[in-house]
Amino acid sequence: MPLSAVEGQPRALEALRRALQHQRLHHAYLFAGPEGVGKGLAAQGLAEALLCTAPLEDGDACGACSACRRSAGRQHPDLHVVERRTKGNTDERERQIKIDQVRALQRALSFKSYEGARRVVLIIEPEKMNPATANALLKTLEEPGPDTHFVLVTAEPHRLLPTVISRCQRVRFQPLDRALVARKLAELADLEPGAAHLLAGLAEGSIGKGLTLQGSALLEQRQGIIGRIDDPDGPRRVPQLLDYAETLARPDRRAGLPLVFHLLRTWYRDILLVQEGFGDEALVHRDLAEQIRRRAPALSGPAVLDRLTLLNETEYAIFERMANARLSMESLVLRLAGAVEG
Ligand SMILES: [Zn+2]
CATH class of the missing domain: 1.20.272 (Zinc Finger, Delta Prime; domain 3)
Structure with a gap:
């Protein structure tokens, strides 16, 4: 999904859109904020915008080109996503990102990009790494190679190595407005307005939390x-x-x-x-x-x-x-x- 589809985070998105429009992108971003407020969607949106071959005037992804479609399906060869693996065929995830995942990333980044342009690396929950893995990640951040952009997505920035944080430009994501959470919950979980209002009130600005509480x-x-x-x-x-x-x-x-x-x-x-x-x-x-x-x-x-x-x-x-x-x-x-x- 393009960045314009992310709701309720005008300040974060404005900063990203400005950077895209003026082609003044940092090589690493840290998207920090509570669970379930759109950080992951925005990271995906930024990746699509960076890989899009026909971006809009404001720098956002067109959403229609082959690169956009492949990024959206996470099939683009220059989009690398590092996150906790799922266990077997379940939705349950491993406790941590493993060092072999960061090593595989390093190997992939040591080659040229497939399509000759940018490469984007999304690291979801970088705090879920042991010290050896975190240091391997740090090394990758320090020697990224040309035209490689990192987006680290975390709800717990205080658990990251200070040396990792200092390499990144921080983009803050806020708890969402209660009315927006209620509307999204009603939409996503097909809820009555009353039930959506209660969940939104308990969810403290997080659609993700609201969905977890539901039922x-x-x-x-x-x-x-x-x-x-x-x-x-x-x-x-x-x-x-x-x-x-x-x-x-x-x-x-x-x-x-x-x-x-x-x-x-x-x-x-x-x-x-x-x-x-x-x-x-x-x-x-x-x-x-x-x-x-x-x-x-x-x-x-x-x-x-x-x-x-x-x-x-x-x-x-x-x-x-x-x-x-x-x-x-x-x-x-x-x-x-x-x-x-x-
Ligand atoms: Zn596109």
Whole structure:
């Protein structure tokens, strides 16, 4: 797809289009930004624009020539893509990019380009390399050969070697506008506007994240999860709260825990928005607006902020500091329900 088909990233695309138009391209770009906001599509678009034999006036790919069609199908001999291999016939990918992939790239780049013009190398998730592989990549970046353009695509630039970063021109990609995410999700996953709105609110500007959340069983239990934890009757239901905390913390449910935190976080943020006088359209849980409006007057602003902090701290303790999940969740639910003081 041409660059013009990438939505919601006007600043990043403007910089690229200007470079293409004036033929002032860096030899290596680092496309950095959250998952699922169009970095990969833009990298593909830039590759097509660079390899196109009949580019448009603004430098974008024509989308119709033989080079464009082959680039789009990743069949162009001067387009090299390095990414984690898939395992067997599954969609699951290896944990890392392997050194033989970078060596194969080096070999390919040591020959002339097939069609006598530019070569483009896309490196998807360059942070997923061990140090030896990362150093091999660095060497390739340092000695690229003529007319070779690299695009590194990452959501975790802080995990790259500083020497790799310093070789690249960084292009920043932002979280997408919520309305755009909702529209794309409705389109891609054939969703009702209400469902798309909820997913877009939870997805934090990432179409990719929205698609991953779609159909999650936890999401279907959303009202139950929130209702059992943020229960105005909590102080009188301590045994039930503790039971529920234990269930949520079970090892077989651990993978779902980040979504539970996220649901609660967005729930309390919605309460804050209502307290600040925002309309239903601003809420993530718009379909539960009535419930949120009933709950909001019972909590003070600082009490809601405390709960948000508590959620972040508990999630960090469990997933980063390997704290005991059951004890952490028990303490969390009791405090969220106001059954004990912080
Ligand atoms: Zn073309």
